[in-house]
Amino acid sequence: MDDPIPVEQLIAGAAQDAGGWLGALAVAQVATSADGTIVRWSNAAQELLGYAPPQVVGRHISELLHPGADRSLGRSLWETAATGRGVMGTVTAWHREGHPLELEVWACPVSGRRHGASAVLVFAADAHAARRIRGSSAVWDGLFARSPVGIAVLDTQLRFLQVNPALEEMNGLPESAHLGRRLAQLLPEVNSAEMEEAMREVLATGEPVLDRRRVGRTPADPEHDRVWSCSYVRVEDPGNRPIGVIASLLDITEQQRDHTEAEAGRRRLALLSEASVRIGASLELERTAQALADLAVPYLADAVTVDVLDVLARGDEPGLGLSAGSALRRLGKAPLGGSAVTDILAPLGRTLTFPATAPYTQVLADRQPYLIGRLDEESVAPAARHSPKPARLLTAGVHSFMMTPLVARDVVLGMATYYRTRPIGPFGSDDVTLAAELAARAAISIDNARLYHHEHETAVILQRSMLPQHITPPPGIEVAHRYLPASDVNEIGGDWYDVLALPDGKAALLIGDVMGHGIPAAAVMGRLSATVRALARLDLSPTALLLQLEAALADLAEPMLATFLYVVCDPASGRCTLTRAGHPPPAAVLPDGTVRLLTTPPGAPLGVGGIAFTTSEVTLPAGSILILYTDGLIEARGRDIDERLAELTRLLTEPQGSLDLLCDSLISHLVPASADDDIALLTARIGAVTPV
Template sequence: MPDPRPAGDRRALVYEQAGAWWDVLPVAVLVLDGGGRIVQWAMAAGDLLGYTPEEVLGRDSTDFVLPEGRAAARSLREAVAAGRSSTGSFPVRHKSGRTVQLEVWACPVAGAGRQGRDSMLWLVADAREAQSTHGGRALPEGWFSGSPVGLAVLDTDLRFQQVNPALEAMNGVPASAHLGRRLAEVLPGVNSEQMEAAMRRVLDTGEPMVNFRRIGRTPADPHRDRVWSCSYFRLDDRAGRPLGISASIVDITADQRDDVDSATARRRVTILNEATLRVGSTLDVARTGQELADLTVPRLADIVTVDVLRTVTEAAEPLAGLAAGAALRRLGKAPAYGSVVADVLAPVGRILHFPAVAPYAQALVDRRPYLLAHVDARAVAPAARYTSTPDRIRRLGVHSLMMVPLIARGLVLGVATFLRADEPTAFDSADLALAGDLAAHAAICIDNARLYHREHDTALTLQRSMLPRRPQAPAGMEIAHCYRPASDVNEIGGDWYDVTEIAPDRAALVIGDVMGHGITAAAVMGQMRTTVRALSRLDLPPDQLLDHLDHAMQELDDPLLATCLYAVCDTSTHRCRFARAGHPPPAVITPDGTARLLDLPPGAPLGIGGITYTTTEVAFPPGSLLVLYTDGLIEARGHDLDERLSELTDLLGHTGQGPPGLCDTLVTHLAATPAEDDIAILIARIGTPEGSPRPAAPDSLAGR
């Protein structure tokens, strides 16, 4: 309850009884290390318990607690070790042998040069003990002036009545400038309203407040924020009426900074580790940009956009987009919607144009991260000539900004922009460093995707240019073919096929697969096709042709292995001769709808050397369909190859389709989605079923 006496009478009483207050001030301090051993023993603690520093330093704090109080003492110590402020009461043996009941207020602080967290304890004798010794002094007056802890006494109006030299030095204000004044009058640079509210709660309830943190600047250090741990205790007269507040203040700036630095370091490591898992999960440029935005909101920023030069998404060199300004495509934005600020910003996919002299373009040209800790009208003025967006988002609450270029392998790819609106604190250098690391990782992933797609497109173009556009079949043969490249997440392989007319009624059918991926595989595929075409015209037996092809593969500058199936089909006799070099077996569908795999010697892939290949001759009923394919059609992750071959023959036996429709059916029902490998299919009808008209040869050709 507030003191009903007039303020003037209360102040007079405060001055009259000031000396008596020190008898009950909780300022006897001892410090424990992380293991609970005493490392500092203040003079006042010796006055309370009778021991000298030499007798206690290095000893466990519970050594002086009576057995019945040790559990409470340990519980208090464990609470402080866990980082919590706590209070407790337990009996302690005085050096003279008598018992002193201690009321203990404890809070965690960090000790310089020590491992772990120390515990700073404020000790005060039991009220009965204090009353029994009131004729003398429970604590000597000299200790107040010599204490390293900042100490102060305030009256019930929360005006300073006394401060010690440690608090004078801490505040940078002499004692005379404190006395009779409120906190806001002495230290306008601290949050006086919160501090006074805390002290008034102590006055009203009588409950002490321990380890109340305050942040601010004082004349002692006017250019930096400092952090203090404050403890407030109510002082009562003998009738139990409040006289004022005693305050103990410890500067914990270094401790707090260490905690903040540690927390920042942990956060940085956590986000960077997560970035390696979440950003760049695919070889997709657009998805990578969105992954970066999603990762950093809200843990680093409230709004994030990721933009890359348009040339990055068009397979051109990135720097080509900077000469006449910057044309950027928005790859990512978070949040995508639901934010007033984010809704003002361009959506994902939009092309943004900036003149070369615009600040946004200059950020790319300068190749340096940019921090604008405080966004105000003056800061956004340079961009106002080019776009109204910066000023609009400033008016909507954006108060801090970072722009970080996306640079990989020396090329500027784009820029990531980080904004804060809801989070009240401004970006700082640590945030900029973290954003830079995240942007560097994302840039490498984006560039990897760019380079991959460029090579993928080049290889696909090369491969398609080398495949026959419209193979010519001899009279009596109907053919269909198709090629499907692997999906964008897989590289182009070396699958190919060809048809070469050897004589009016004979043709060579060939299908192959160069092991490996990319431009090299596509180039080797082209060389194989050219070589096979040349050898086919010599009308060699299939086994001899594969033998020559095997030698040719071994002589390549970049030797690769390849599988191949070569067949020479005679449409007049309906007989075919086959040789197989490690390639999947062909299938045949007879006119009655029966489908089976041809049992041919498997051979070994081309390029190994020293292998003897075998020619096998097979006769077919007129009108049979011969199906050649590469392994991309039948191989699928997690599936047995024999089961997949059974699926193939079952499907072939139930379609009843001709060559063109059969190609579509095979791809639709058997190919994995997304395609894990290239697929090539070549289907030939050998002759005309008996009783059917003989198709005309070029009109019967079906190709795609």
């Protein structure tokens, strides 16, 4: 008998011929001599059939077959292998524990070390497991070949071992171009470094990576970016050692585009919603223009300017037409600093003029957006004829540019200009639509501000024209007065005051406040003021006069209310008769410095109707000062009215100079900022101070 053949050597010589069994099944390896005697019995053989090596070495291999089965097939397979041909077949063996076991065997001759004698190397595996694996392999082969999902097998060095037709089509390269190469070498225009990092993570941890995005361009579609969803799974040998990675790829470009467009739509709606709040929050031209610029950066553009007609910024009417000499004033700009683009552009407040042929003028004249999707030397040439700035903007990285006019109620008000520098593609039709929507909202707010300021100025002129221009008090009374209109951000009201000479050397000191704002309030104030002057000449009693004023309000088409304070003073005696109709109480400063609030019955405002007015009398020492005011002097946001009255009283206790100084002191201390409401203030010194 030949020298025993080491099983390890036999396996090493025949492993390549064993094909897919090795590594996929528990395969028993058995070596026999030329006469069929078992000479080596592997551990896998012991695990498969239960016999330890001493129990089978030296026995004929046919003795391991099922005792009740036909052994001729097993002998025939072995004899065929012994004659020099490899064979495969199925036999029934007998397990050591006493039950049959169907085996699939593959036997092949192996040359011995001496005399050229042949041994037989037998591989055996559970037949049921082998059939299951062959079925799985067939399924895998079919899936690999026909799946629309791109599939690749890579080794531990992340080199391609196999790719399916779907991946060949995705990458635009045949399988032969993939084999032995890494993704970074094969497709440099995708995020290959990120993908390889994910595969290394899978090899290291064994945890699959799902839905990692590969983005970029391949030879299959070199002009467009595409997106793939990639998943990676580790492949292991029977010892759970990693031997490679299986990658699956699904092209999701269209789904991603749909998702991106839907997300962009949601963001656009959110931006427009925010624009409705922020752009419409002010009636100031500068704040509205700046709000538009701030909103558009960075979502829509990287730099934005907003220019409004200079005549509009000056408070004049814009007119119906535009000419080449029409000037614009820059009222909005974003970002305000730290940008190479905005550093080139004119600063806020600058007045700009453009020739008739310049694109800026054409935008205003045509009332249509102007778009240069891809900015280059040729596209900036028309504007470059008038200014070097377009070329400088191109050098600063501006690659896309658009302008939208600001038009509201068929009036051209200005324009907004958008610049893009980031590598996110040029402005497109959707961007033009969004910019036009933002411009439309801004234009409405700017026009509202224009109309408001026009009405505000009209109301101020009307208000001032109806206030007494020259007050000549009767002897024994010295007066000083102030009127402060509400600030530009607040509407003008209907405050007024007056001093009227009455029979017998008396005087009427009066102050009123029509509730409401704007031109209507100012007009009603003028009506009441004229009515009081007419009625006072008739020497009516205070209560009768107030009833006539109520009747005048009742004649109005729209109901109006007004507070009113009417004080009849006799400077000779210091006697004062006070009648209030819902107005704040007057204050009195006595010659000794004592301050009193004359808290007479408050009454109801004029226009309420059905309320009887009452009068109160008070006698003031000669030299006393009466202070009449409207609620704008003492009302303040977040402050209690009693606190403000106490503050007024404290200020009046300080040493007083002239009545003019007193008026200025009260306003500067009680209203240090722009007034939220109109303020009317009337002070009067009653009688002369009697020498001590």
